[in-house]
Amino acid sequence: FIFYILKPAYTASVLEVKTDDFVLGDKNAPITVIEYASLSCIHCADFHQKTLPKLIKEYVDTGKIKIVFRDFPLNYPALMASMVLQCVDQDIRYEYLSALFILQSKWVKPEVEIVKKELVKIMQAGGMTKDQFNECLNNKDLEQKILQQLIDAQNEFNIGTTPSFLINGTLIEGNKSFKNFKKIIDNILINTE
Secondary structure (H helix, E strand, O other): OOOOOOOOOOOOOOOOOOOOOEEEOOOOOOEEEEEEEOOOOHHHHHHHHHHHHHHHHHHHOOOOEEEEEEEOOOOHHHHHHHHHHHOOOHHHHHHHHHHHHHOHHHHOOOOHHHHHHHHHHHHHHOOOOHHHHHHHHOOHHHHHHHHHHHHHHHHHHOOOOOOEEEEOOEEEEOOOOHHHHHHHHHHHHHHHO
16 A cells, blocks of 8 residues: 655745735844735825825834735726736836825725726826736636735635734734834834844
8 A cells, every 4th residue: 555645735824924915124124013914005105195205214214124015905906907017027016016005095985996097197107018918807717816916815814904014923904003013113113132
């Protein structure tokens, strides 16, 4: 008889930073903040415009944290925006991400055609052609990857709201003030020194 040992399929934890993740900061920073955001979410936009710049200045630029941005689209416009954002080079993706949050009221609409028209304008302003835009939106593998990432986050951490943050594995739900983040991050830094 020959016995086979069957190993369960290895499923990576959502806490693992993957090579294709969009990361801001030093990849070796002691603290990892993973943000799950929907590009159509007003609370996410508020975080990106008010809190994130302070986090970048105090913690990312000083090598204390890295921020991993992950898409968690809550509706079809957000999924479309996530898809086109994934097609932008990583070195300029943050600028596009910021623009999508700042211009949110222009492109987050119930009519898919208006969403497309407005997203095309934003992406073209940064240099993406209409053909690249359409190619990106028609990429079913990319769509599947984004939706799978959302499912994995729901399965492992029961994430259901945006923005949600995993700070070194601890789930923080909702838009929090810089002061809240500072307290959590400083506490981790003290305990890791």
